[in-house]
Amino acid sequence: MADVNKRQKIDQDSGGEVGPLGSAEPEIYVQEAMPSYYAKLFPHQHMAKWLAYGNDGKHAQADSHFFNRREFCFTLDGDIFVRYQAFKDGTALQEAIQRRCPAKIDIGPVYTANPQDRHKFGASFQPTERELVFDIDLTDYDDVRTCGSGGHICGKCWPLMAVAVKIIDAGLRNDFGFKHILWVYSGRRGVHCWVCDPSARQLTDEQRAAVANWFALYKGHEEGKARIAFLGGGAMHPAVDRAVEVLHTAWVETILPAQRLLEDGPKCEALLRYLPEQTLVENIKKKWASRSVISRTDQDINLVRWGVLEAEVNSRLTEERSRSKGAGSYKVVGPLERCIPEIIIAHAYPRLDMEVSKKMNHLLKAPFCVHPKTGKVCVPLDPTRVDEFDPDDVPTVGSLLRELAAAKNGGGKGDSSAVVEADGGGRKAEPWRETKMANAVQIFERCLLDDLVITNRDELTERTRVAVAIGQLNLDF
């Protein structure tokens, strides 16, 4: 009973915000479209296949109650939260979604028992499994973006998300060895990441916090500057090094010119504060004002100015180093060496929402949900093509329904039956395949599901092997 009215932290921003022309719909329309969306567009089978993790088959080691122990949270129209929803299998989940048409679906952990029976177990009702998740939100970058703030997102600030995806994706794969990583557009102004490896799902809260901290460099603001958590004792951690390399490219290619951070204004002043010497700042400003710089037309002014800044810092470094036998006084050289990476990191390094990642029981919005304010679908992203993603061109529930109608009218292939058969019948009975949803689902398959299926099979085989071994050794646990 308490669940219905339990409030989770809702993002409070100016309601009824309309994005760039046409790509967002008024809230009321979105909610009305949900029944059709869930009936014809939402990829129920794929979601069920994902979340079953191989336990939905007839394998002897398959845990037939696994799916039932997963918590779902529905947000119904009118901001009514209904937690601890659980379903026997994908079909039951689909029925419930189609019946209740939630405005938002959150996915929680897999518990020790069916969440609906939790009161019977008291303290022994605990989460046992849960994907490792990350949430990156452009609102956290408001201090370093000039194109907008709050729920705003556009092609100029999307590069910040893109570079975050690239860095974290590379880190998860190379440093931690994870393989099954799904990136999802969060529907308005950020991205979510779901790490679905079996080892990732079993991580404790402490280990999740460790991963989040591994990626955390930005530790809040201090005196108008971001505090970067690296000690910089003459070298940076190799992982940070690699990240800075990726950042530097993105910085120069897209972020800096797009955000116009070095054009005169408060952001530029803030940036200059990272330089350790006042004389350095003055020299740079003087050079910026010089004729040769102003008259340049071949390059964006921000890049020109940045080039000057880098050159000045480097020449100062050389000067300082040659002072005393090539090394220079560390107290002076250190900050000079660090300031450029610091600037780039402070302005562009991924800023994770730590709270989301740390706890096993944190609820996170499911992929393929529709954002109630914008109507945009939370589509999966391909991390190798993240630069090409256009947040303004994301399919919305409206655009998809229009596509469906067009396909139906256009005669097209197969019957125009609007009902999706429970187990997906023939491909022709899945109308969403005629729309942009197909692309999204394809990404979902390519980035996550295809490989996951193989891993699931391996898992089951391993379980069999262990069971046999235990049986052979006659150990009783």
Next chain:
Amino acid sequence: MQVLTSGKVGPAGFTPLAGAGAAAKASKDGDRMLTDLSMYTYPPSENITLEEFERLALARLSVLKDMEAFKLRHPNKSEKELMDKLKQLKQKHMKGLAGVSASNHEEEVRNDLISHYVLRLAYCRTAELRKWFLAQECDMFRLKFGTYNPAEHEAFLAAHAPQYRPVAEKELLEVMDDIVKVMKSNLETKETLMRAQQDKRFYKVSWTRVPELVAQRKVLLRGGWAYVSRDALAPLVVAEFRAGVSKGLSDMARRWRQMFPVEEEQRLQPLVASLTSRSLTADYSGVTTKYGDVSAANLHHLAVRHFPLCMSHLMGTLHSERHLRHGGRQQLGLFLKAIGLPMEEALLFWRSEFAPRTPSDQFDKQYAYNIRHNYGREGKRTDYTAHNCTTIVGFSGGLGDHHGCPYRRLDETSLRAALSRLHCDDGKVEEAVSKARDGHYQLACAAAFEGIHRVPELDVGISAPLQYYAESRRICTERDLTSAGTMAATGGAAEGTDIGEQPGGTAGAGGVGDQPGGRGIKRPASGLPGSLR
């Protein structure tokens, strides 16, 4: 409705590339036993006699407790000295248990494992016990692990902690640069850097085992493996040991009921429960026979010279107030019984002490029965034993109560006064007071003992007032004999020249201690009475 029991596969079982499954681990039995350091992951599985069960447990407990006392009294010993002490204690308590005098390595390992697990049983029930046991075991582990050389480390890890894999040379070449960068970025000193580069022994472990290092970016990560230097390894291994034992303890506590099937309730369970409160020192029942001269008359004399502070304090209060409350009467009364005061003497003593305030018939009515009960002559006729230090320290009392441990109860001024009344050496008084302040009451008592009797360090700690008394009497008797012996020797040959006869010194009580004066002079030394000594 299905429930997953708590046997979930935790991350520890999930080192993704660990390779060794549960089946493989069990088969490593043989290798496991060969190193004398263990993580105690697998309990022993054999049958042993109840006697051995108890003996092994008490032996290990003695080692742990003596080690603790040693460390408390000598806080600045080096690792080597501590290790030597540990070896000595093990030699003293745990060798020769199975009757095998030769140091049989397998026996040692077996005894080590069994004794550890029995003590786990005994010390798992309350948080306080668990904390103590865990602390002692971890200290011991850390000490032993720290003294291993690289080759031994590797052997140990291979056998007991295979999750720490040595990094092959070829791989090390690839990652060395990055490792150095990691160390620099963590502001490691030049020495540490150089040591790591020269030592060239690195280990890799699944990152899930070192989350605290990952969180601070203190390690290099590649494909889920964290690379750690050999130096950095020790705290990790100790932490794992600690976690393992701690978990084992809480698991045991939770499953306590299942540990003991019904038939064991009368046999094993009381034994295990008693282990924690057992006095570890020898049984002092022989005291009464050795020093059988205790009577009401010389009690006060004995009290001043031989009683520990708790008892002499009670005696003093009894004498000045002519009364003691129940707690005090019990504590003192049982002690007096233990040192050999016969019941009739006891009745006499108590009656005379109480006499000015309590008329005789009232005494009979109110107190005599209790005294007789203590001696087992009334009611269910139990032979009550005297309390040991642990119990006495635990006594609580209100205003007007004088029982309990004075090192705990009395404030510093009274403590100092009481000790000086007993002619305790000043330096030792201070030591005792400071030990008492820190809560080490038994050590304080030991310090007082040393101060009163002017002996150098007491090797064994005080664990019961009876022990204090026995030791005290022993030392004094020895001293008497020594001085008597000297006197006898100088007192002329009249006493000892008979052939074959043992010249006794002054009538020493029984045949206790050395008899330096009793030299068997077989032949009368020609003319010399032996006075020239």
